[in-house]
Amino acid sequence: MAGDRRTTVGRPREFETDEALERAMRVFWAQGYDGTNLTDLTTAMGITRTSLYAAFGNKEALFRKALQRYSAGPGSYGSWALQEPTAREVAAAFLRGGVETTTRPDRPAGCLSVQGALAVAPQNRPVADAVSDWRDDARARLTERFALARDEGDLPASSDPALLARYLMVVSTGMAVQAAGGAGREELHRVVDAALAAWPPA
């Protein structure tokens, strides 16, 4: 919305919007919304306050754009997992993808949706709600996928798609918390193995 060049009139921008947004996303990812101040952002992005406001609106709008970028980038494993052929493979891909994303050494630990805004100041409640809604949306999409799987016989007729989706979200967010606390990927992969033992047979 605010980051697009309208015309070619005026002084050209001296930084790349994409690169700046990528850097902002990583700062939010590592430090959370409340834990990040404008100086942290402008330093990481290599631009001034004024440029930040002109290009992205304000701190909250920048965070929302960073969240979108996270969803399309590091968090895209959620979408990929939905394309796996069987429910068990969807579940496995979802959990494995979460482990990989939250434990890469070249990226902040944990999940942006957990790190970013679980605990925020009351005046920043809309930010927390946005992230919570994002998790709810992911859960809804998993639910749809598992309902389809049940119709296809990929899951037992007695299984509960909404329950399975919530279970996956619980394990996923729980692992994100663990990763933020320093858990390694080998340990978390074993957790995934344990979690999948609860999965209904095909």
Added chain:
Amino acid sequence: MAGDRRTTVGRPREFETDEALERAMRVFWAQGYDGTNLTDLTTAMGITRTSLYAAFGNKEALFRKALQRYSAGPGSYGSWALQEPTAREVAAAFLRGGVETTTRPDRPAGCLSVQGALAVAPQNRPVADAVSDWRDDARARLTERFALARDEGDLPASSDPALLARYLMVVSTGMAVQAAGGAGREELHRVVDAALAAWPPA
């Protein structure tokens, strides 16, 4: 440390330390550490800034005392669960207790260790570390308990106590995140059922 009466000399305190700490704990629980300011605390506790500092030290010391109180009060289900006779019952009690604690209508949703300090400002890093250490300690105690269960034949000899403990922590913290986002206890109890399906047979 700072809350104990040394002697009976001087003007007596006009508030109950226990009651004030209980109220402070609930504010931190609901709003997180960074999201709570001194005015929130003094209003809820019914005391002045000066009294707060005299009785509890400072904001961080008060939070640590609130965390201790949480561990001994609402979070005590973790200790109780360890006393169950079998590993499966320990696991069930741990998860059920977590659900009950994080979804009671008369208390803040979620877990203080998740709500309180997952995302904090860099200068408040010690606070985040304290909560992370608290979770690690809980996991260590679960590990010990499951090692004992394995020695007693309560768990298969091939089972991994550390893995089972981490799995429980993952599910538990994941459910806390869900509860903070509005998930109801019925839904979470079904998640516990699903999670326990992964548990090794006795």
Added chain:
DNA sequence: CTAAATATGTTCCGATCGGTACAGAACGAA
């Protein structure tokens, strides 16, 4: 009664917060 000790309420401090005013710099159009 006096002195020491502790608690209280008011007031203020320096630092930091997110956000902006303003002037100058770099462009295209005329």
Added chain:
DNA sequence: TTCGTTCTGTACCGATCGGAACATATTTAG
């Protein structure tokens, strides 16, 4: 050139933060 437009950098704003200064009130010890 000159103007309108857009970006950049500095300097600053009011609000809020955690924390402390200070005077006052209330207790016990002597």
